[in-house]
Amino acid sequence: MKRVLPLSLTALLACHFSVAAENWPDYRGPTHNGHTSTSSLPLEWSEKKNVTWKTAIHGRAWSSPVIWGSQIWLTTATPDGKELSGICVNKDTGKIIYDKILFRIPKPQFAHKFNSYASPSPVIEEGYIYLHWGSPGTACIDTRTMKTIWTRPDFVCDHFRGAGSSPLIYNNLVVLTMDGADHQYVVALDKKTGKTAWRTDRSTDFKDLDANGKPKRGGDWRKCYATPIVVNVGGRDLLVSPGARAALAYDPLTGEEIWKFRYNNHSSASRTVFANGLLYINSGYSVAELFAVRPDGKGDITDTNTVWGTSGSNIPKKPAPILHDGLLYLCSDSGIATCLEANTGKEVWKARIGGNYSSALLRHKDRIYALSEDGKCTVFATGRSYRMLSENKLPDGFMASPAVSGNAIFLRTKTHLYRIDQG
16 A cells, blocks of 8 residues: 555646646636646747648637647637637647637727737636636637537626736636726626626725816726736635736635735736735836735735835736746836846846737746747746747737647737647
8 A cells, every 4th residue: 555555646646737738728827827837848930840730710819829628719809899709729630610709799899909809818627618808798618519508798897998807717606807997896707607606896996086076088097907816825715806006805705805905007917926925916007017915914905015016117017927936037018028036026137039028928947938919939048147049930920828738839829820849
């Protein structure tokens, strides 16, 4: 028994990590932080090198692909936002095996030309995919039968410049974030039925009312595009959800507000990272700021839990960072790569890699992948000095974040989905 039990545990753990390496259930991967545990990934590619397949994706959409088993799922939309579709691609062949219009929107909301009508990314688990376009529609599809289980087209939220927040799976719930110009709330749906389990309105004082009591700039200062994460603090799970002017922590089972961390910005899109007992929260659009925050406590924790904060042109507004071995790696929207000490915020190095960026960063072992809006991917080494490892280019550019399954990387450009393999 002394020999059999460890061998069984070893086999079980090997199976667990193998499954984790094959599936990419969230746009930031299995652990929601952009890390992949796969054994190897391609370092170099081009339109003619290391491309296993390339599949055209119709419509105009910035959502990232998610993967479970042999299926890759994406959302798309017509450029005018009147038709919202779900797409499934076979991971091995690149063949489209599901392509269906799930919502028809007679009068779509306005979306800024930089955004798309299908920017929120889906989330997937064994047997089910949850597709989301913001308030216009959310759908659950059985990935074995391809039948629609439920839809929710009834949420009220004026996204004002287009939706951006992606859903999150927690236990038997799907959590959606609605931070619009008119309404700001977080809502959790029962995964099986799509019915509302709880809804919590933001308690933030946006401090944006004019002399007539109306929001300035049409409610722009109430907007946010961030996707929440769940962290465990002292044995208790917290749903950490950045919004305009504040990040809030909720009980993910009930929606009860636990604490609030205030800042001055709005329209944050960069996803929060949690490591070493600290949250790394991006505050938003006007002057990009980054804060390291302790996630304990109750009520307003702004003055008590801030460990450090920094701002400047090197802080991203959209690309989510990577934390690895005590170092925090950033890529600003304008192409400045920066390495900070995670515990202090002290700058270790800074390098201009060029281009404009929206995609989240990806880490594989000692590499960071940064995908630009013009189709360039700069791969640089982790560590206390900047060292570029490769520079790759595909046409059309990246707005979506990369996905990984096995030893392949899957890249969605503005027009195609690629599978890239080494050799």
